[in-house]
């Protein structure tokens with residue numbers, strides 16, 4: 001078992017990474033002093049496999065939990081579904097201290113966190129992430145959101161969970177393409193922060209999918225890095241932006257290719273390769289750095305080649321991204337493995353790179 005603390009003063013919280021922790025959520029919540037009925041929010045895909053275990057554990061710890069199920073899919077990370085979760089919480093008279101458990105991937109985590117941040121002006125919530133992406137990224141750091149028809153994640157709040165419980169065993173039921181996509185965010189941590197971790201990922205790239213101790217170690221190190229970054233810059237005033245490596249290009253790819261064509265992690269993998277390419281073009285690092293990054297992405301079985309979008313389509317889409325400040329194109333760029341910088345790049349330079 002590994003516990004990592006996200007240090008945010010009186011809002012600090014633990015990330016517990018432990019095989020089998022899924023059955024202990026109730027007792028652990030009780031140890032945190034959380035009382036009341038408790039609600040578990042999940043979707044049918046995850047709920048059918050795992051809700052029983054969590055509900056039983058909650059009951060054994062003295063909670064009277066209710067189960068709230070929302071349909072599976074990004075399109076349900078909406079204000080409409082959030083509203084139906086409020087309906088259930090109100091109907092069941094969930095009170096201010098009653099905790100809400102998010103049991104699922106990033107979609108469930110984001111919508112549940114958003115509901116928790118607003119229901120009765122804020123109730124405690126617990127993240128129980130069940131995809132690799134949510135275990136290494138979205139469950140940690142308190143970014144909560146629902147989508148708006150005009151854009152992803154436009155309605156949301158920074159609202160930290162009271163704990164994150166990660167059970168690496170749940171990845172055994174996750175489709176391999178989802179595991180692979182989650183690995184893109186794991187690679188990201190090596191590139192932005194830790195060259196030794198990058199080396200570790202390269203060394204074991206062939207065996208992560210066996211979901212053994214190397215995968216658990218990869219989850220642990222990713223969470224350590226995310227906790228450190230969030231502890232230093234909770235609301236993304238500066239440093240936290242480095243977590244967006246590959247995301248500016250990646251979001252343009254997701255939008256340009258049509259949502260659903262690429263998984264978020266796949267688009268981020270291509271985006272990281274493009275960020276490496278732009279870094280070389282601007283003279284920030286040597287081509288060897290780009291080659292190593294592409295090599296690792298390739299060896300995990302993720303794509304590096306952008307789809308056939310025009311430079312203009314890329315640029316227009318990147319300008320709409322909320323990560324772009326005042327319409328200037330801002331990128332996380334790489335100086336060496338383990339070190340990145342934030343840089344605004346002129347539209348002409350970006351266009352020249354995209355056309356090259």
Ligand code: NAD
Nearest residue numbers: 045072105106107108130131133134137138143170173174
């Ligand atoms: P997801 O939540 O849609 O899950 C992917 C699929 O896997 C779904 O069909 C889900 O039902 C299924 N699934 C989940 N766990 C499973 C399991 N153990 N076994 C079998 N099936 C399982 O996708 P995701 O990649 O986890 O999350 C994507 C979302 O996360 C996006 O909405 C994105 O905006 C958000 N996100 C948020 C942050 C943040 O900081 N808050 C960061 C990154 C991404």
Ligand code: GLY
Nearest residue numbers: 137141143240243
């Ligand atoms: N996933 C980026 C962040 O949490 O800031």
